[in-house]
Amino acid sequence: MANPIGIFDSGIGGTSIWREIKKLLPHEDTIYLADSANAPYGAKTKEEILQLSIKNTELLLQKNCKLIVVACNTATTNAIDYLRANYDVPFIGIEPAIKPAALHTQTKKVGVLATKGTLSSTLFNSTSKMFAQGITVLEQEGIGLVELIEEGKMLAEETRRLLKKYLDPMLEQRIDCLVLGCTHYPYLIPLIKELVPQGVTVIDSGEAVAKQTGAVLEENNLKEAPKNWTGHWFYSNTRNNILSVLVSGPSVYVEYLDF
Structure with a gap:
């Protein structure tokens, strides 16, 4: 697997962003974290949101992600400045359009x-x-x-x-x-x-986020060359059949982990 794009959200919602990224950047591998055990982020304190965002980021970095999409408006607005200041990969955030x-x-x-x-x-x-x-x-x-x-x-x-x-x-x-x-x-x-x-x-914001992801990959010489096979891995800390339904397709793998 080439170095993938990492994506995280407080559950299945960010799969709406993943769909747009997959459509626009068909040669990119992706890893998605659905932190459903802690959903929703919207009612949590800023410190709680920051700590969850750090946890998700570090797990994606352990899986060699070259860029991370914070596919959650709440995590973006409360944590992305810290993430950009403390980690070396590019971050793409989501905010209301x-x-x-x-x-x-x-x-x-x-x-x-x-x-x-x-x-x-x-x-x-x-x-x-x-x-x-x-x-x-x-x-x-x-x-x-x-x-x-x-x-x-x-x-x-x-x-x-x-x-x-x-x-x-x-x-x-x-x-x-x-x-x-x-x-x-x-x-x-x-x-x-x-x-x-x-x-x-x-x-x-889905289409705009996908376009920004492509632009940042290009700027940082991280874009994947065309290839015949891509893989998409989804990890959730809550067993949720809805996730499997939303992302079903070829080369899509859903696994349940504690994180």
Whole structure:
């Protein structure tokens, strides 16, 4: 196996990022850590998030990862500065796509659905101030959504009810862009599109993160040459059949470990 791209998240949500990376960079091997035993990160303290991020990073480095994608908005906003300062590999972070939403909105009102850990972070607030001048940013904490997604209840009626409760107040304020500020939430897009008017654009960070990953590999001469075979390894510390369903395919291996 060539030196892989490492990816970690507080569970299965970051597989939405992995899909985009795999699509854009088909010759790259990947290793993904699903820290489901500690999901969700969004309700934890900054120190807890930092320690979990360090643990995940060091495990990926032990597996010779050449670049690490922090496929979790909460971990990015609370830990990526420390990780970049203390480890020698490049890190790619995830943060809510405020900039494209601010550029796209016509009503000058943007909704952000995210976890408490992301919405309360310094990075999120500085990004909002930088890119959303003259824009009203309506923040909504998605309490309980990560847990439902981890249980595979992406289309369940209880998920629909919870989403409607969170989306309706933002829609009443005439948002025309909805930013998904958690990598779990793209799995809710089919439901979200049933609950919002056609004029509301749903924005997530997956494609942009994949493009940035490719650019950083190129800059650091780390890009893999074309080859006939790639492998994708998924490690979870909770036995979760949903993970196997989401990532099934050729050369995909799912294993359960204590970490």
